[in-house]
Amino acid sequence: MVDASRIETLAQAREMIDALDAELIARLADRAKIVSRVAQIKQRDGLAARLPDRVEAVKSHVKQMAVETGLDPALAERLWHEMIEYFIAEEEKVLGKGDQA
Known part of the structure; x- marks a missing residue:
């Protein structure tokens, strides 16, 4: 953890x-690989790129x-909203568009 109080200049x-x-x-590069x-x-497994429950769970956890x-x-x-949207778009390049709950 950073101790900003020790920064002098x-x-x-x-x-x-x-x-x-x-x-x-x-x-972020590691996350992109995953x-x-x-x-x-x-x-x-026949799943959509956007899984709304997972998106909300990630955002809640991050907050x-x-x-x-x-x-x-x-x-x-x-x-995380921006990052999630970017990665969903990347997944959609592989999977196509479409939502699944």
Whole structure:
């Protein structure tokens, strides 16, 4: 966990932000690989890309984690909304469009 109170200079802050950005990008790349596999599994199992119950469960979980870590849950929800929509669109390239509950 980052202790921002120990940052003394703007240069230090920027260096830490850049390092965190690199970690975030690496984790997003990992998530994208998993979503690619999920699309294959959904195709095999005859499932749609958009599963509304799962979307809501993920958003709810993310908001709860945000609260627990002191992050604004509205920010977390907005970020995950965009990410989820992007990944659903990627899955739809494999599966086609269509909803399933």
